Amino acid sequence: MKTLGVLLWVFVTVILKAPYSWAEPPGTVWRMDTRPEQLIFHAGFQAWGSNFNVHDHVTGESCVNRQQGQRDSGFVSTAANFQFIRTAAAARAFAQPGQRIYLYRVRPDSNFFNAEASLRTLHDNNPQVPITPLNYHPSRAANEYITPTLIPTQNIRDVESYIVVDGELQVSTAQVNPRYVADNTRATNRPYFNGEAPRERRPTWLGMIPMVGACLAASRSDLKQDIPAIMFTLESVYNSSTSIINHDEL
Template sequence: MKIKTLLSLFCLLFLYTAQSYAQTPPSAVTRVYRMDTRNSNVIFRPVEGGFSPAGTNDNIAEHVQVASFPNPGPPEEASIFVSTSASRDFAIHWGSDFLHGETFYVYEIRPTSNFYNAMSSLQALYNQTGNREYLTLIRAYEEQEEYAAREGIAVTQIVNAREFVYDPNTYRYVEGELRVNQDYEEEDTTVNPDPYIPVSQAPSTSHIIEPVTSCALNLDKFHFDHMMIRMSDKMDKYSFLKELKACHNSLLLNAFLNEIYL
């Protein structure tokens, strides 16, 4: 009996430990990352440096979709948020999977209270409204681990920038120079633990954009072929990449049928 009790306690301890490691509380997020094609000569400028939002629209549901597949409109429609991720690995994959040989940079950033967990915000909106479209967005984009910075990111919050350069011989990106921001200011800050509740809330069904939809709208066959070579070793890590793979195969089949019957 004692042995069974001890085993039960051990299992409970294991499950508690596993759960606590699987979920990163907001207070533990002291660094976030952003992929950007602009180099540090632009981003590290003392005046007009940092990352500024494209507009004044605080609808975070629209932001999540537009940030993933940009199509900026007028300022009142463009997002008031700047996208970052708690995962450096994801920021690197985002650049290497969706740029076509262009050099990019991954910026390490110290977040402050204007950084909101995008998925927690969508979950809060679902809890408030019962609108299941928020759950659709969560399912589609949760792996991005996005923290959205309302009204932008100051240059003094940016720690450094890592360059990533495309190697045409291997169809892959390799790490380049690490550039340190001389104007960075170290402080003990973290993300906002609360969800962001915008004034304009409801996402329109006709405007829900999932990864497969974006594939069909934005990627031609040549670019997709080269992108799939680069992302082939990451399919098991991010489910949305599997969806893009399925889209890619559909594009190939469609092209094949067009060649035969048209």
């Protein structure tokens, strides 16, 4: 439990102090999941639905802040910050002993957009909609990249898994995806923008702040629709740095 508390405190510190990090498009991104490679290498990662409002996705309004059956985000999230997402996977493994957590390495292409830059572009074009600085922090810390609809299996390079057994973290060797297609591609340096303004909401500083971005571990597949995720509120950051406050299924 002490180890988990330290990992959570690292997350809080990174999220609140992370600098802007989206100037250089990455050639590799990662996605955390609870589904094994037999499923993901076959089907890829699919978004929940067809809501392509970046604001809704990054703030969790189209995924984690909705009930199951109502989540409709049209994006799949990934992280370009390997240390961040690797620590996230380890923290999640410690929080769920015996549960294997998978970290997939993905080759991005021109259909991958920086989430923070996309959110800023959306709000620059819709200044009437309020936003708090906290909306940017999870995406910035993870260096989150979003892609519409699907990450196909040919873009998924390999996977490693994390599991805690008898209090010890075990990390597997990487398993290569036989369907992976090697190519020299990178994420785009353009933000995603479709002109759609976010719905007006009452701004708040105390909302659900996810460990690794609001929808960073909230994809949908025809093979498995529900993925558990560990969540905590900003209020809990001030009250306790070692407790997991709430469990949600993305």
